[in-house]
Amino acid sequence: DEDRLTECRVGAVVLATGFDLFDPAKAPQYGYGKISDVYTSLEFERLVNASGPTQGKIALKNGRTPQRIAFVHCVGSRTKRFYPHCSSVCCMYIGKFIHQVLQKLPGVSICTFFSDLCLPGKEGQGFFDTVSKEGDLTLTRLQASDSVEIHKEGEQLTIGYTDVGGRTGTVVEDMVVLAPAMIGATDADAVARVFGVCRDGGGFFVEDRATLASVSTATEGIFIAGCAQGPKDIQGAVA
Numbered sequence: 316d317e318d319r320l321t322e323c324r325v326g327a328v329v330l331a332t333g334f335d336l337f338d339p340a341k342a343p344q345y346g347y348g349k350i351s352d353v354y355t356s357l358e359f360e361r362l363v364n365a366s367g368p369t370q371g372k373i374a375l376k377n378g379r380t381p382q383r384i385a386f387v388h389c390v391g392s393r394t395k396r397f398y399p400h401c402s403s404v405c406c407m408y409i410g411k412f413i414h415q416v417l418q419k420l421p422g423v424s425i426c427t428f429f430s431d432l433c434l435p436g437k438e439g440q441g442f443f444d445t446v447s448k449e450g451d452l453t454l455t456r457l458q459a460s461d462s463v464e465i466h467k468e469g470e471q472l473t474i475g476y477t478d479v480g481g482r483t484g485t486v487v488e489d490m491v492v493l494a495p496a497m498i499g500a501t502d503a504d505a506v507a508r509v510f511g512v513c514r515d516g517g518g519f520f521v522e523d524r525a526t527l528a529s530v531s532t533a534t535e536g537i538f539i540a541g542c543a544q545g546p547k548d549i550q551g552a553v554a
Contacts, residue, residue: 334542337391381489388429389460392496405494
């Protein structure tokens with residue numbers, strides 16, 4: 316087959332370029348890419364999936380079963396250093412991860428580090444409350460979203476943190492899962508130029524009016540959908 320150039324006349328164009336995840340390696344304090352057993356949320360999603368590399372078994376790189384797992388919210392988000400916006404879906408999927416871990420490893424100890432919780436919808440708070448009672452779970456509210464630092468000492472990971480009251484502390488973990496910020500597709504610049512659509516600081520396409528015309532752009536006939544417009548879960552993207 317060969318490339319063909321086809322010219323079409325259309326009445327409207329929908330831009331649905333999706334999203335990317337912030338690269339935690341840009342924030343060395345999290346140790347991502349340098350410290351083993353520090354994962355992003357998508358990597359952990361793959362790990363707990365039955366079709367993943369361990370057939371759904373939660374295991375460390377050395378094959379051992381973790382006894383302590385930490386989840387860190389808002390990696391690269393809610394901070395002036397990288398992205399100020401909230402990704403809106405992370406708290407709920409971390410709740411799902413906690414539920415999955417406690418189902419697979421009933422005796423595991425879990426710590427979560429967050430600056431604030433975003434639990435939208437009428438079922439969000441109830442789900443998180445239920446999950447928090449399922450096992451050994453410690454919730455630590457941070458002074459700021461990036462008030463954590465991860466180091467490796469021997470076979471264990473040490474997380475230093477500053478809580479909302481300004482108190483410092485450390486915990487020792489076997490595995491850490493990071494929730495990186497959702498950002499606009501990093502390769503959508505060319506699309507934005509072709510269709511004359513602006514992008515905001517998070518890389519998302521700018522809508523005409525956020526409340527009244529959230530799928531329209533300033534260019535007539537050009538519309539945006541899903542996470543091209545901003546962070547959303549699957550239900551929000553479909554809507």
